[in-house]
Amino acid sequence: MNTVQDHLPSPAPDDTTNDSRTSALITGGAGFIGSHLVDHLLAHGHAVTVIDDLSTGSRANLPESHPRLTFIHAPLAAALSDIDLASFSHIYHLAAAVGVRRVVLNPIDAIERNTLDAVVLLRALAQLPSTRTPRTLIASSSEVYGKSDRVPFAEGDDAVYGPTTSRRWSYALTKALAEHLALAHHEHAALPVVIVRLFNTVGPRQVGEHGMVLPRFVERALQGLPLEVHADGSQTRCFCDVRDVVPALQALLDCPAAIGRVVNVGSDTEISLLDLARLVHATLASDAGIRFIPYHEALGPGFEDLPRRRPDLSVIRSLISFRPKVPLAQTILDLADDIRCRPSATTAATSPRKDAPKHS
Numbered sequence: 001m002n003t004v005q006d007h008l009p010s011p012a013p014d015d016t017t018n019d020s021r022t023s024a025l026i027t028g029g030a031g032f033i034g035s036h037l038v039d040h041l042l043a044h045g046h047a048v049t050v051i052d053d054l055s056t057g058s059r060a061n062l063p064e065s066h067p068r069l070t071f072i073h074a075p076l077a078a079a080l081s082d083i084d085l086a087s088f089s090h091i092y093h094l095a096a097a098v099g100v101r102r103v104v105l106n107p108i109d110a111i112e113r114n115t116l117d118a119v120v121l122l123r124a125l126a127q128l129p130s131t132r133t134p135r136t137l138i139a140s141s142s143e144v145y146g147k148s149d150r151v152p153f154a155e156g157d158d159a160v161y162g163p164t165t166s167r168r169w170s171y172a173l174t175k176a177l178a179e180h181l182a183l184a185h186h187e188h189a190a191l192p193v194v195i196v197r198l199f200n201t202v203g204p205r206q207v208g209e210h211g212m213v214l215p216r217f218v219e220r221a222l223q224g225l226p227l228e229v230h231a232d233g234s235q236t237r238c239f240c241d242v243r244d245v246v247p248a249l250q251a252l253l254d255c256p257a258a259i260g261r262v263v264n265v266g267s268d269t270e271i272s273l274l275d276l277a278r279l280v281h282a283t284l285a286s287d288a289g290i291r292f293i294p295y296h297e298a299l300g301p302g303f304e305d306l307p308r309r310r311p312d313l314s315v316i317r318s319l320i321s322f323r324p325k326v327p328l329a330q331t332i333l334d335l336a337d338d339i340r341c342r343p344s345a346t347t348a349a350t351s352p353r354k355d356a357p358k359h360s
Contacts, residue, residue, distance in 0.1 A: 023047045025088045025134070027076055027121065028095030030057030032206045033139070033198075037092060037246045042068060049088070051079040055113075056098065060343065061205055077120045085124055086132035090253055093121055094139045096175075099210025103171040104299050114174035122185050135192045137253045138182045142199040142266070143172040147306055154312040155197070155262045162304050179262065186260045194258045196249060199266025199311045203242035203331055204338035211299075214239065217277055218335050221286040228291050230298050233274025236308045240267035241326035251320040258319050264311035267324045276328075283332045 024041055028034045029050030034057065041048050047068040053075045063069060072079045076095055085091070095117050097103065097110035118138065125133055145153045146161040146169065159176060161169045185191040208216035217227045248265055252258045271279070277290050295303040316322045 022089040023049075023087060024090040024092065025049045025051065025083075025085070026092045026094060027051045027117070028057060028093075028139075030054060030059055030061050030071070031094060031098075032057075032061075032203075033201055033242055033245065034092070034094045035061035035205055036203070036242045037094070037249060038062060038069065040246045040250065042066060049083070051076055052095070056102075056210065076117045080120060080124050085134065086128050088134045090250075091121075091125075091134050091136040092139070092249065092253070093118070093136065096139065097171075099212060100168075100171075100299065101209075101211030104167050104211075104303070107167045107170050111170050111174055114171070115177055118178035118181055122181055122191070125191055126185055126189050130190060133191060135194070135253050135259070136182075137249060138178060138193055138195045140175045140179050140195050140197045140262070141172070142197050142264070142309055142311065144176045144179065144197055145309075146172050147304060149307075151308045152268065152310040152312040153264065155264060155315055166302055166304060167300075168302075168304055183260070183262075192259045194252050194255075194260075195262045196252060196265045197262065197311070198245065199264065199309065200237050200239045201242050201245050201266065202239045202328075202335070203326075204334050206242070206335065213237070213273060214276070214280075214332070215335060215339070217280045218284070218332060219339055221280050221284045221288060222336060222339060224286070224288050226289040226291040227277040227280060228293050228298070229273055229277050230293055230295055231305070232292060233277065233290075234272055234307070235305060236270040236272050236310070237276075238267045238270055238310050239276075239328055239331070240265070240324050241328075241331045244324040244326055248316065248320065248322050251322075252316070255319050261315065261319075263316050263319065264313055265316060265322075266311050266313075268311055268313050269324075270308065270310050271328070279329065280332055283329045284336055 024046055026034050026037055026048060029038050030052035038048050038050060049070040051072045051074065054073060062071060097113040103110045125136060144159055145157065146159045148157060148160045150157055161172060179195050182193045182195055186193050202214045206212055206215045208219050220227050245265055252263055295305060
């Protein structure tokens with residue numbers, strides 16, 4: 001069976017004499033995407049500092065020890081008071097409260113975390129001399145497009161949101177506000193920022209606890225339980241493997257033409273959630289069946305969802321060489337391997353990773 005290594009280029013040698021190496025700060029670096037970015041940067045010879053309060057991330061996602069990795073277990077505001085941002089060449093701001101279920105069940109935490117962390121970081125960067133300001137990537141979300149029916153979603157499209165009485169849209173609004181703030185700092189103080197709108201990033205280390213659909217499907221398939229599909233499953237999404245996404249994040253932050261831009265990052269190949277469930281069954285040789293659950297039962301009364309979410313990738317393709325390579329079936333296999341090897345929930349939050357997952 002082919003592994004993901006058959007679809008991805010080999011990493012550059014871990015050469016600490018490389019003059020192009022950087023010193024990167026990753027907020028939320030113990031999370032799903034952040035930890036893969038850590039692995040990618042370390043593999044290419046860069047020094048990495050991670051700030052994470054482990055509210056959703058896990059120390060087990062990071063190497064137990066590495067001479068070029070520093071881990072700071074603290075809320076972002078507290079950590080920033082003790083470090084010199086000017087010592088970094090690149091900053092990746094990935095810290096966020098993520099997941100539809102988390103936002104619906106705990107909107108206050110999601111709103112405050114997503115808004116205030118961006119304020120604190122950007123304000124600290126604005127206080128640095130322009131010659132010492134690191135390039136900064138702000139991770140946003142396809143949720144910013146709201147419930148627009150214009151498909152594919154392009155970066156300059158209008159955003160359409162539901163009422164404030166629907167918790168569903170609070171996450172989108174916090175991400176949109178962070179984008180506005182970052183762009184304002186860029187325009188008024190020449191802060192070198194790149195904003196990326198991520199579309200359904202999937203892969204090993206992702207968890208279904210907060211509503212992420214693919215790990216939910218894979219976890220239930222491995223348990224022999226019916227896959228729970230919301231509504232009738234006709235809604236479509238575009239899934240992109242995290243190991244395709246993280247090299248694009250680095251490439252965009254290194255691209256001068258991307259500074260001050262908003263860029264969609266993801267796949268533009270659509271699949272319905274019902275077909276995704278069928279693909280999980282076929283890939284994992286599962287016959288547990290499918291159970292359809294109305295939105296009001298899964299996520300509360302009045303929940304709104306989009307029938308389609310597909311990005312326009314014209315901008316990213318004009319900036320960098322970006323072609324997702326990892327097939328979705330391979331992602332499912334690797335995610336299943338990862339889930340089988342996970343420690344218990346009680347140890348995952350505190351135990352360091354002994355080795356990188358098999359296909360990382």
